[in-house]
Amino acid sequence: MPALVLLGAQWGDEGKGKATDLLGGSVDYVVRYQGGNNAGHTVVVGDQKYALHLLPSGILSPGCTPVIGNGVVVDPSVLLSELSGLNERGVDTSKLLLSGNAHIITPYNVTVDKVTERFLGKRKIGTTGRGIGPTYADKINRVGIRVQDLYDESILTQKVEAALDVKNQILTKLYNRRAIAVDQVVEELLGYADKLAPYVADTVLVLNQALEEDKVVLFEGGQGTLLDIDHGTYPFVTSSNPTAGGACTGAGVGPTKISRVIGILKAYTTRVGAGPFPTELFDEDGEALRRIGGERGVTTGRDRRCGWFDAVIARYATRVNGLTDFFLTKLDVLTGWEQIPVCVAYEIDGKRVEELPYSQTDFHHAKPVYEMLPGWSEDISKAKSFADLPKNAQSYVKALEEMSGAPISAIGVGPGRDETIEINSFL
Template sequence: MVDVILGLQWGDEGKGKIVDYFAPNYDVIARFQGGPNAGHTLYVENKKIVLHQIPSGIFHQNTINIIGNGVVLDPVTLKRECDTVASFGIDVRKNLFIADRTNLIVPTHRALDKASELSKGESKIGSTLKGIGPAYMDKTGRNALRVGDMLGKNFTTEYIKLRLKHQRILDSYHFNEDISAWEEEFFEAIEFLRTLPVVNGEYFINNKISEGKKILAEGAQGTMLDVDFGTFPFVTSSNTISAGVCTGLGVAPQKIREVIGVTKAYCTRVGSGPFPTELNDIVGEELRKIGSEFGATTGRPRRCGWIDLVALKYTCMINGVTQVVMTKADVLDAFKELNVCTAYNINGEEKTEVPFQMDRLNIKPVYQSFTGWNTDTTTISNAADLPAAMTTYIDFINSYIGAPVKYVSNGPGREQIVTL
């Protein structure tokens, strides 16, 4: 069977640590969507590691990791990460597999991303400029190069053909930046990629399921960035929800068992787009400072705000979440009062559903206040020792979203998780 871990907010929920925590219980960790715009932060031997393409189970010697067909893969980023992982004594050729149907990000995808974002001016969407959107556009446009293509004799010819197509679009943007260094780096990375095990991903995963192996599907970004159900157009280019596991790995819906949703104890967002509970005040600044809220991929300061239960209930519904992990609960240790958004005030009416087009509406959050626990929780390991005010806060969230918070992360360390 397949269990899923995914984000329930706008990404950056701390999924990397959570996957790393659960990984020893699984035989296979699989990435099913997204690209190097994901940033999953782990701490290995007290060193901070950010993975963008490699599944977060890579540091567990007996765990197989696979990059699924729903991912868009940047060979340069992957090679760089593999070098980092190898420095910890991990042989990626033994436990990292890549599905042959995985789409490649080529240098001109990054150029197109940059040209497009620059052309938008004030209405830019906050792209990470990693070439994700253009790569997915080529996938749906049936122009993409895939990992399996690089094993054929005509790969360079196919690449040049795609580059010429992209060049015509770049010319229309009047984009004339020299990307020859990017191309040189790309083809060096392709040579490296050819040394890794490339497999027929859907057969690989389904054979593991047939053998009784336990699979954990690792989501990137968050549900509120889903191309269909997120805050469109300020979204990513893939399906970040549990349904994306089926198309991103080639597994049937009935094979999915647990859906583990990850949410922060508050809310953050990187880049542009609607964010009803955003705090542009001293409290928001305090959340950012205590939580070290800077994007793992971009380094940009994250926008911060109180937890949004309207959005969280929505994302639990769409994903069929069976259990919730609440991360960075310790960041709230310093606050005497906490607010929780329980409804949206839109044109004088209270709504408890996420509307069609958030960015076209003036949404005012309706808050319910809670007394903070105002005590250090980072050393707590047993649920019975959690402050009463924290338990009250969690119980309210449980009842509102209709999905149980089963784990609370109270620090960045691998061992800093309390099971409820």
């Protein structure tokens, strides 16, 4: 039975929650392997809409065990609030597993994130201000707080003291902010220990044993390929690895265990926050995509920047992730355009470039080269098979598939769980 990675192939917000939820009833475990509550997944089940931030989308599928892996950074208050909200709506959350090696977002991480972004002014990156980056920085600097530390007050106190020795100097002398008391932070973090205890586990052992028993494990990335700290549009990226390799380090599973890598691809392109975006639209078409597609960030509440489909980015995502399949979402949003532009290459300094430039400077100067594809006006939301789509919609999907370098195995024609055309099974 397969281990699958499911990830965003653009700048995030591609519809990963819908895709994960679609597979959730057929898999035994769904694992978040990176990011924190800076990610946002929207899942629509019947007439119910669920906005998930830290929890894997599989938590909405009975019989599926949701797992928060060691590569995730966890804000305990957000996690407990999210669990409480789902419980109030009748969702069973008791099967959740939380890695004891996952790092904790502390109150001082959030403070540092917010004051640093304000200090940058016009140079700001566009973070969510939720402490994600500073927590990953603490992890790399080996002064981070892990979930398991909540169960040893002595170790927890020592680690908080070590972290605040430096951070209080920065807060008081550079940012003119008040110092943060060690005892106050320790007391707050210890207050989460008993509430989180039922979920804490050695998730690396659990997942590897599950795979040895031929269980199906789905690894779910947050954000998207172009926000990867190593392979994205640096520095306008997240602080972790949403690409496929991140699933191995963020969950403790070897690469030989993974059988398929599925990229989620929106039928157009969006991004939230600052950074280059070659196909971004500033006209009526961009506003129409935003309005029809409901393009507002699940986590940030910010309007998403919208643009036409970028095949250069799709090809890049195929390459760096080793994608075996695409799940194309929001095809229905494009209904009504007489012609639909698709970016097939860039023009940089008068030269045509068909692959993503490695140079930040070149990418900032990239201008899209468009190919016009015929649109359609028919309602496609009730389509159950590829043959049900209008001919022009079929041609659009086939063109994107050819340009992107991997087969499109499923198509989203609406927000609902059942509004999906499955062309090839992922399992």
